[in-house]
Amino acid sequence: EAGVTQFPSHSVIEKGQTVTLRCDPISGHDNLYWYRRVMGKEIKFLLHFVKESKQDESGMPNNRFLAERTGGTYSTLKVQPAELEDSGVYFCASSQVGRYSPLHFGNGTRLTVT
């Protein structure tokens, strides 16, 4: 089966600009998650979709971040306007329904804000 795919793999933008990251989960996975790893830190949870509904967005840093999952398939994460501290690797993961279903991660999008 195809894995979780993320686009773009790298993005370099200037402070104040907008960037949209895309994630295509594994087909049939209702759960979709966004995580972020800032340089030198651990991977941190951002939010969780179940199908098209936001189940938990407690990890979203502030209102400059907007995630959507229209139709319950792919998801986008928009950062507007980007700040320097938003630089990092943004990972998307998906899983099947089930309490212990492992998360399958994409390769991530490396975002650099200059």
Next chain:
Amino acid sequence: GQNIDQPTEMTATEGAIVQINCTYQTSGFNGLFWYQQHAGEAPTFLSYNVLDGLEEKGRFSSFLSRSKGYSYLLLKELQMKDSASYLCAYSNAGNMLTFGGGTRLMVKP
């Protein structure tokens, strides 16, 4: 602050055995997961423990003690390709994972 800890770096020799420890503190614990991540790639699932004890999967085994908030990942017959970061993470309600900082394992010939 961070409530899940694992060593930052470890070095081991090809063919040897290495144990990577992880300690955590949380309420509402659902399970403990281990992931492997090579540089620039996606974290890939290795194992999970829900109940106390040892789970064996080929060369990799993972152990959990819920009362002690402790887990370890055991890698046997180390190969050069095992050089990677190993991420410990616990899950709580909603399958949200909280990750440690990762242990960077270097396997030397």
